[in-house]
Amino acid sequence: MEDLYRENLLDHYENPRHHGTLEHADFSHEESNPLCGDRIRVDVKLSEDGSQIVDIAFSGDGCIISQASASMLMEEVDGKPISDVQKLERQDILDLVGAPLTTARVKCALLGLKVLKAGLYQYLVDHQD
Amino acid sequence: MEDMIKSLDVARIRQDFPALNERVNGRPLVFLDSAASSQKPVQMLAALEQAYRTSYANVHRGVYYNSERTTDLYDQARGKIARFIGAPAPENVVFVRNATEALNLVAYSYGRHFLRAGDEILLTELEHHANFVPWLVLARERGVRLKFIPLTPQGTLDLSKLDELLTPRVKLVTFAHVSNVLGTITDPKPIIDRAHAIGAKVIVDGCQAAPHMPVDVGALDCDFYALSGHKMLGPTGIGVLYGKAEVLDAMPPFMTGGDMISNVSFDSVSWNDAPVKFEAGTPAFVEAIGLGAAVDYLAALGMDAVRAHEREVVAYALDRLSEVPGATVIGPTDPDIRGGAVAFTIKDIHPHDLGTLLDREGVAIRAGHHCAQPLHTRLGLTATARASFYIYTELREVDALIEAIYKAKQVLRK
Numbered sequence: 271m272e273d274l275y276r277e278n279l280l281d282h283y284e285n286p287r288h289h290g291t292l293e294h295a296d297f298s299h300e301e302s303n304p305l306c307g308d309r310i311r312v313d314v315k316l317s318e319d320g321s322q323i324v325d326i327a328f329s330g331d332g333c334i335i336s337q338a339s340a341s342m343l344m345e346e347v348d349g350k351p352i353s354d355v356q357k358l359e360r361q362d363i364l365d366l367v368g369a370p371l372t373t374a375r376v377k378c379a380l381l382g383l384k385v386l387k388a389g390l391y392q393y394l395v396d397h398q399d
Numbered sequence: 400m401e402d403m404i405k406s407l408d409v410a411r412i413r414q415d416f417p418a419l420n421e422r423v424n425g426r427p428l429v430f431l432d433s434a435a436s437s438q439k440p441v442q443m444l445a446a447l448e449q450a451y452r453t454s455y456a457n458v459h460r461g462v463y464y465n466s467e468r469t470t471d472l473y474d475q476a477r478g479k480i481a482r483f484i485g486a487p488a489p490e491n492v493v494f495v496r497n498a499t500e501a502l503n504l505v506a507y508s509y510g511r512h513f514l515r516a517g518d519e520i521l522l523t524e525l526e527h528h529a530n531f532v533p534w535l536v537l538a539r540e541r542g543v544r545l546k547f548i549p550l551t552p553q554g555t556l557d558l559s560k561l562d563e564l565l566t567p568r569v570k571l572v573t574f575a576h577v578s579n580v581l582g583t584i585t586d587p588k589p590i591i592d593r594a595h596a597i598g599a600k601v602i603v604d605g606c607q608a609a610p611h612m613p614v615d616v617g618a619l620d621c622d623f624y625a626l627s628g629h630k631m632l633g634p635t636g637i638g639v640l641y642g643k644a645e646v647l648d649a650m651p652p653f654m655t656g657g658d659m660i661s662n663v664s665f666d667s668v669s670w671n672d673a674p675v676k677f678e679a680g681t682p683a684f685v686e687a688i689g690l691g692a693a694v695d696y697l698a699a700l701g702m703d704a705v706r707a708h709e710r711e712v713v714a715y716a717l718d719r720l721s722e723v724p725g726a727t728v729i730g731p732t733d734p735d736i737r738g739g740a741v742a743f744t745i746k747d748i749h750p751h752d753l754g755t756l757l758d759r760e761g762v763a764i765r766a767g768h769h770c771a772q773p774l775h776t777r778l779g780l781t782a783t784a785r786a787s788f789y790i791y792t793e794l795r796e797v798d799a800l801i802e803a804i805y806k807a808k809q810v811l812r813k
């Protein structure tokens with residue numbers, strides 16, 4: 271708990287990476303956490319064959335944990351194959367955050383991943399051959 | 400500081416609350432979330448243990464000693480609570496699980512029996528979801544219309560348009576005696592009288608009032624009053640719906656089953672009288688006995704003294720928060736019309752981050768929308784931080800809160 275709000279996390283909050291929206295996104299998705307009002311939208315641009323993330327951005331507002339972990343997630347998945355994103359799990363995000371979270375705050379940290387995965391899932395359903 | 404509080408012997412009271420001596424994250428616990436649920440005195444815990452340990456048996460069932468004794472204790476608890484809230488008789492007290500169930504009972508039993516399409520229910524903009532969602536569901540199901548008493552910029556109910564709102568179609572009026580977010584104390588009597596003048600029934604959500612100030616439902620003349628035992632030193636799983644006798648008598652049961660019937664044959668059934676008519680199945684009678692012990696404790700302190708103490712703590716908290724740069728208190732600034740909860744925001748710090756950082760200092764507050772999302776939307780906020788106080792709160796705990804807020808600001812560079 272001691273170093274939860276440490277330099278790295280605060281830096282991601284104050285200087286979020288990949289922050290904003292994409293004009294020609296292949297998919298966009300937004301969700302909020304009604305309990306605390308955290309809101310995150312993710313825009314994703316995929317490669318021609320749809321197998322890889324070539325650009326990604328997030329926007330939204332909420333607590334430090336939700337926004338900073340979304341920023342960290344953006345860095346993590348940018349340029350990666352979507353199969354990597356599908357494999358990401360709760361623990362991967364908690365590792366990125368790098369400090370223990372209480373149960374209530376885990377939800378905040380996971381919001382970005384939840385939005386990204388839900389958007390990707392919907393995209394894949396819509397683009398089934 | 401402490402000697403400013405003459406109304407209650409807080410140091411003495413704290414000895415009855417073992418949980419207050421705990422340490423959190425290596426720091427002494429500063430518990431400022433009693434509006435969500437209060438801590439419990441040893442006297443109440445002893446009553447629970449005694450009821451389970453000695454002559455325990457189900458109520459209303461046996462003709463043997465244990466069952467009769469437990470039934471007596473259960474009935475005595477009903478009487479204690481009736482006296483505590485000024486109900487004319489124990490039969491006005493229906494035991495339920497919590498205020499949420501009390502309000503749902505009224506919505507399902509009274510609402511679905513007596514309201515018709517085109518009727519209206521008058522609520523307020525500051526209600527807890529427990530006193531909002533049951534009415535929303537009823538409105539959708541029955542074509543009933545909801546109307547809302549608006550708020551003034553100070554966070555009190557704006558009663559200037561009450562006469563316009565109270566049209567003959569209004570069949571029910573319901574509002575919180577004390578708001579769990581704004582802290583606003585509403586004087587129920589004028590609203591009740593004006594609602595009765597047009598023939599409407601009135602429900603008062605007393606969840607944040609009954610634990611903190613004298614309540615006299617008889618004098619108020621409300622038709623229903625709802626409260627939760629766990630917020631007033633009692634155990635979880637027990638709450639109260641007060642109802643006027645003639646109103647309870649006219650209502651059909653909410654749930655059906657054992658205990659609440661008087662006669663059952665293979666093709667017919669008749670109901671028991673209130674309050675048992677509304678207590679289907681084995682009730683939480685041990686918890687009711689516990690709540691009886693809790694109100695004994697409060698009554699011995701005196702509810703005027705309880706109110707005076709909390710007014711003092713709230714006044715001090717409002718004062719101290721006003722010194723903190725970036726702090727904004729939500730709701731009235733006059734402690735005379737505030738209950739024991741103070742919601743606030745700190746500029747550029749999300750309440751959840753604040754809550755986590757305060758927790759590191761052992762300070763427990765609530766962060767979120769406190770089950771009043773429409774109110775937060777109305778205020779243009781998604782979440783607030785809330786510190787709430789009770790009979791065991793010391794002024795030094797308000798100091799600890801303020802210090803922890805300064806520390807959080809430092810960590811987050813705000």
Ligand SMILES: Cc1ncc(COP(=O)(O)O)c(C=O)c1O
Nearest residue numbers: 497498499527529575579606627
């Ligand atoms: C004003 C108000 N009404 C209703 C409730 C619901 O109480 P319970 O959750 O015990 O049913 C609360 C509790 O938070 C409250 O503060």
